[in-house]
Amino acid sequence: MGDAAGIGPEIIVRALAGGEAGRCVVVGDVGVLRRAVRQCGLLTPVAVLDEPTDAAPPDCVPVWQPPGLPPGLAEAPMGVVQAAAGGAAARCIEAAAALALDGRAAALVTAPIHKEALAAAGVPYPGHTEMLQALAGGPPVRMMLANPELRVVLVTIHVALKRAIELLDFDAVLSTLRITQAAARAWGLERPRIAVAGLNPHAGEGGLFGDEERRFIAPAIAAAVAEGIDARGPFAPDTVFMRARSAPDHPGEFDVVVAMTHDHGLIPVKYLGVDDGVNVTLGLPFVRTSPDHGTAFDIAGRGGADAGSLRAAIRMARALAR
Numbered sequence: 001m002g003d004a005a006g007i008g009p010e011i012i013v014r015a016l017a018g019g020e021a022g023r024c025v026v027v028g029d030v031g032v033l034r035r036a037v038r039q040c041g042l043l044t045p046v047a048v049l050d051e052p053t054d055a056a057p058p059d060c061v062p063v064w065q066p067p068g069l070p071p072g073l074a075e076a077p078m079g080v081v082q083a084a085a086g087g088a089a090a091r092c093i094e095a096a097a098a099l100a101l102d103g104r105a106a107a108l109v110t111a112p113i114h115k116e117a118l119a120a121a122g123v124p125y126p127g128h129t130e131m132l133q134a135l136a137g138g139p140p141v142r143m144m145l146a147n148p149e150l151r152v153v154l155v156t157i158h159v160a161l162k163r164a165i166e167l168l169d170f171d172a173v174l175s176t177l178r179i180t181q182a183a184a185r186a187w188g189l190e191r192p193r194i195a196v197a198g199l200n201p202h203a204g205e206g207g208l209f210g211d212e213e214r215r216f217i218a219p220a221i222a223a224a225v226a227e228g229i230d231a232r233g234p235f236a237p238d239t240v241f242m243r244a245r246s247a248p249d250h251p252g253e254f255d256v257v258v259a260m261t262h263d264h265g266l267i268p269v270k271y272l273g274v275d276d277g278v279n280v281t282l283g284l285p286f287v288r289t290s291p292d293h294g295t296a297f298d299i300a301g302r303g304g305a306d307a308g309s310l311r312a313a314i315r316m317a318r319a320l321a322r
Contacts, residue, residue: 001028001092002111004073004085006295007305009036012111014307015314016061017044024109024314025052026063027096029088031074033063039303053104066095078301086117093128097135100286107287107317108132111310112295115158126158129281132288141283142179144256145269145292146316147276149245151256152265153180164261168199168212173220176258181229183282184256187320195240195254196221196233197264203234217260231258241268266292275308278316287320289313 002008012026013036026033034046047060056062068091070084093113099105110128118125125131133141144153155176156164177194184192197203198217200210207214217234224231233240237259246252259265269277270292277292291309299305 003089003114003117003295004032005078005080005082006112006300008111009033010040010305011307011310013037013061015310017042019059027092029069029073030063030065035074039301052099079297081116083120087121089113090123107321109313109317110290114295136284139283140175141281142176144280144282145266146278149272150269152269153258154265155260157262170216170220173217174223177224177229177231179283189255191230192255194231195244195257197237197240197259198234199260203236237264276312277309278313287317289317
């Protein structure tokens with residue numbers, strides 16, 4: 001369900017109204033989802049499921065409410081950081097991940113959460129990726145953001161930039177290339193073309209602007225190539241995304257780009273538009289996707305949030321789970 005005070009419930013009911021999303025079950029608060037239906041001006045009924053695998057009537061929003069959600073969520077204010085909403089979002093993530101780990105769900109699609117609300121609730125994770133990694137037993141995972149034009153996988157994610165640079169090393173880059181290769185093969189790309197973006201301007205310009213490329217990024221690429229991975233680079237981060245971008249009249253030179261830090265990789269994808277953008281967690285033992293935007297507290301509760309990115313996340317989850 002995501003954060004109850006954000007646009008997550010609204011985009012969920014919009015995406016599921018009329019059954020266009022296919023067989024989906026919402027793990028969330030029944031009252032919050034009914035409020036979202038009213039906020040969006042919809043007439044779609046909310047069906048309450050006793051068990052998440054129960055059959056639901058057609059043309060409804062089927063909701064399974066896990067135990068342990070705080071009371072009164074549907075009466076809480078919209079667009080405000082609240083510990084109760086953060087705690088409820090975390091509880092829904094835990095319950096949904098358990099379904100996926102038990103094989104009772106084919107994939108997990110997560111609506112946006114608010115990191116401050118999670119922290120206010122005492123949740124010790126900065127976001128979905130880290131929390132799902134812990135719930136799955138700690139496998140190495142990576143974040144990928146994708147749209148029809150560009151796929152980007154990140155070596156580091158939700159940490160301060162200074163800390164991200166400290167976390168970069170040979171093993172982190174090589175592990176990311178291995179995870180990317182395995183995930184791309186699962187999508188049907190037997191030998192994906194992986195471009196690696198450098199960390200520094202001009203990929204270091206031979207050491208003039210930094211030596212990370214020479215010290216560990218290039219060696220990690222060489223090690224990946226020795227394992228049979230089609231990895232290339234490091235390339236200047238200000239041009240590699242243009243080279244990888246696929247357009248109707250200009251196919252991309254690469255299938256995916258590996259970027260060293262969060263904003264290095266995500267700014268190019270989000271600049272192309274969030275309507276079709278999808279966040280995918282690579283390395284989990286189940287499929288997990290999400291829209292590539294946040295809780296949008298500034299417009300929450302007005303009923304006008306665009307569900308395009310969530311619909312794209314549902315489509316991708318269904319395709320990857322086959």
